[in-house]
Amino acid sequence: MRLGLDETGVTEMMAIVDHVRGLNRVADGLFLEDDGGTEEPLIPLPEEDELDDRAERILNSAAEAEEKRLGRAGVPKIWKALSRNFHYLEATWAKHRLLLDRPGIDPLGKLAVGLGVSVTNGSRYFIRYFTRALTHAGWDEGRILEIFGVVDHYSSFNTITSGMQVESDIRPESGAER
C-alpha cells in the first residue's frame, strides 16, 4: 500500500474485503432485495414472535447502528435473514461492527471498499447498502461514480495482467524488509 496504510490498516482493509465478500454471497444466495423489492427471500424472514430473546437483542442493536449508518429506521433484511441462526447472526454482526464501526482507517474509505467489493461481485443488495451509507455520509453521485470508475479501471488492468500472465514488477515493501 503506497499511500500510507500501515500493517494494521492493510489488515483492516483486507478484513473488510473478506467480510463484505461473504455478505455479498449470502445476500445474493438468499435472494435478498432492498425495501422496494418484491421477490421472496429463499428463507422467509422471521416474524418477531419467532425470534428468541438473544436474536431480538442483536436485531435491536443492529436497528440502532444501521439507522446511524443508513439514515433510515428499521433492521436491514440481511440481519433479519441471519436471525434464524442466533450464533451465526451474533458472530457476523460482531464482525460487521468491528470492521465498520471501530476507529481505524477512514470510515468513508471502509464504505467505499464495501461498495467496490459489492460492485465487483455484482451484489445488488450490498451495492445499494453501501451506496446508501455513503450518500447518507455526505457523498454525492459524482463521488459514487468515481468508485465505479476505479472498479472499472482496475478490473481492466486485472484482466490484462492476469490474461497475459504479466509478472509483477512493483511489489509492496514487505514488513520483513523494514
Place this chain on the structure above:
Amino acid sequence: MSTIKLLECAEITAGPDGKIVERILLREKKLFNVDHLSNVWKAQAHLPGYIEASWNRSRATMQRGDVPPLIKEMVASSVSIINVCYY
C-alpha cells in the same frame, strides 16, 4: 513469464505527440518511486492506441475527482483481491 513479449520503452510509440511513455514514467516515479515502465503498460504496447486509451482512463479515474487518493487505492486493491489478480 508473460504470454506476450513486453516491449521496452524505446520500442513503444504511443500518443499523438509520442510522449505517453514519458508521462507514465513521471507518474510511476511519483507513485511507486521506480524509474522503469511497469509491465502492465508494456503489455499493452503492441496495439497502437491501447496504452493511450488506458492511460487516459487511469488519469480520469485515479487522478481526477473529489474522492481522496488513498480511498481510491484501497478500492483498487480490493477489486484486485476479489479478481484474484496477483500483479
